[in-house]
Amino acid sequence: xxxxxxxxxxxxxxxxxxxxxxxxxxxxASAVAYYPHGxxxxxxxxxxxxxPPHYALQHPQDWLDSAxxxxxxxxxxxxxxxxxxxxxxxxxxxxxxxxxxxxxxPLCLVERFAHEPLAWPKLWKHHGAQAQTDRINQVAxxxxxxxxxxxxxxxxxxxFFPKMLETxxxxxxxxxxxxxxxxxxxxxxxxxxxxxxxxxxxxxCQAGYKGMWSADDGYPSEDFLRAVFLCVVRAP
Numbered sequence: 001x002x003x004x005x006x007x008x009x010x011x012x013x014x015x016x017x018x019x020x021x022x023x024x025x026x027x028x029a030s031a032v033a034y035y036p037h038g039x040x041x042x043x044x045x046x047x048x049x050x051x052p053p054h055y056a057l058q059h060p061q062d063w064l065d066s067a068x069x070x071x072x073x074x075x076x077x078x079x080x081x082x083x084x085x086x087x088x089x090x091x092x093x094x095x096x097x098x099x100x101x102x103x104x105x106p107l108c109l110v111e112r113f114a115h116e117p118l119a120w121p122k123l124w125k126h127h128g129a130q131a132q133t134d135r136i137n138q139v140a141x142x143x144x145x146x147x148x149x150x151x152x153x154x155x156x157x158x159x160f161f162p163k164m165l166e167t168x169x170x171x172x173x174x175x176x177x178x179x180x181x182x183x184x185x186x187x188x189x190x191x192x193x194x195x196x197x198x199x200x201x202x203x204x205c206q207a208g209y210k211g212m213w214s215a216d217d218g219y220p221s222e223d224f225l226r227a228v229f230l231c232v233v234r235a236p
Contacts, residue, residue, distance in 0.1 A: 003028070005078065007085050009067055011092040011185065013123065014038050016063065018070035020078050020085075028080070031073035035062035039125075044117060054127040057120040060098065060106045063188055088192065092185030093124045095159050095210035099167065099178030102197045104190055107174060118171040121184055122163045129166035133157045136165070139228050140220075147212060147220060160211040161220075165228065183207050 005028060008019040015034045021027050040057040043050055051057070075081065098121035099107045106121065113119035122128075136155050140148050148154070155162065160183070168175040180197045182190070183206040190200045202208075204215070213219050 003080065003084060004086050005080055005084050006087050006089065007071065007074075008089045009071070009091075009188075011063060011067075011090070011188070013093055013125070016066045016070050018067070018074040020074050020080065023086075029074040029077035031070045031077065033066040033070035033073070035059065035066050037062050039123060040120065044115060044120065047115060051117055052128060054130075055117060056123040056126040057117065058096065058123050058184070060109065060121055060184075060187070063184065064191065067188070090185055090189055090192075092183065092188070092206065094183060094185065094206045095122075095156075095163070096124050096184040097122055097160055097163055097182065098184060098187060099174060100180045100182065100187065101177075102179040104180075104187070104197070106187070107177060110177075113174060113177065116171055116174050118167045119174045124158050126163065127157055129162035130157060132165035132169065133159075133162040136162060136228055139224065143224060143227065145220065145224055147214070147217065150214060151212075155212065156210075158210075160207070161228075168229075183210070 003022055005020045005022055008021070010017040010019070015032050018031045018033075019027065020029045035058065037045060037059040040059065041051065041055060044057075045059065099119060101107065101110070107113045107119040108116075108121070133155060140155065160181070164175075164181055167178075182200070183203065185206050186200065186202045193201070204213075207213065211219070
């Protein structure tokens with residue numbers, strides 16, 4: 001009988017690691033593949049225009065290409081084939097998130113948005129949303145939102161909603177075109193399993209914790225989000 005293997009893909013800041021283990025947890029092979037574009041912190045691909053301070057972006061095609069490269073290398077080392085892999089586990093630096101179309105196309109890969117920095121995936125270390133983070137925390141404290149207690153009393157600068165609001169304020173054309181906002185890890189799983197945007201699986205860690213969701217309460221209320229939105233609109 002052939003050895004049955006599980007494939008783990010660990011997406012980091014500059015590379016992806018592939019790991020093959022059998023059903024007893026014994027390692028058979030591992031491999032690393034670096035992202036061709038690395039961290040996009042100076043200028044967008046094909047552009048010489050400097051990015052604003054505190055920006056850290058990634059290229060979604062790098063995730064696909066590097067994962068394929070690392071997986072092929074690990075399979076060769078293990079002398080295994082695709083049919084030997086029973087399942088795939090994915091983890092990602094979080095919160096790394098992106099806007100996409102309903103069919104899963106990242107907005108940065110749509111020609112008219114290719115030169116819009118906030119159409120690109122925002123890496124966990126993207127720190128361009130400080131003002132939006134401050135507003136979310138201010139409104140939450142003024143309203144006494146109980147979800148703050150889950151997070152030690154403050155929403156983090158690197159989280160999902162601050163980055164969404166940053167896009168709304170600084171790139172409204174991108175915000176209006178986005179049909180799906182999601183974590184990079186969930187986007188990669190979507191590419192693996194396919195399906196409609198309305199039914200795509202989301203992780204309770206990435207899209208949950210960093211997206212301010214809980215099994216008991218769901219997402220923050222529409223009233224809270226409306227109050228934050230009005231605060232953004234009125235901000236000078």
